Amino acid sequence: MQEVRCGQCQRKLAMAEFVRLQIKCPRCGTLNDMRALSPQPERPGASTTKVCDDASKKSPGLAGWKKPPG
Numbered sequence: 001m002q003e004v005r006c007g008q009c010q011r012k013l014a015m016a017e018f019v020r021l022q023i024k025c026p027r028c029g030t031l032n033d034m035r036a037l038s039p040q041p042e043r044p045g046a047s048t049t050k051v052c053d054d055a056s057k058k059s060p061g062l063a064g065w066k067k068p069p070g
């Protein structure tokens with residue numbers, strides 16, 4: 001939680017935890033557009049990794065395998 005104060009008259013408006021907040025000061029009427037001071041950075045490694053699994057589709061050892069007569 002952080003203290004939300006008016007940017008104009010420094011009146012304490014609220015205690016809040018926010019990403020973005022718009023609050024109008026009841027004292028001076030200033031509309032305060034606040035943003036969180038320390039936004040959490042996006043986590044790395046969001047990219048999708050493609051797994052090349054082509055080898056398991058066809059096994060060269062079994063490709064020419066024929067059923068023995070019997």
Ligand SMILES: [Zn+2]
Nearest residue numbers: 006009025028
């Ligand atoms: Zn104010």
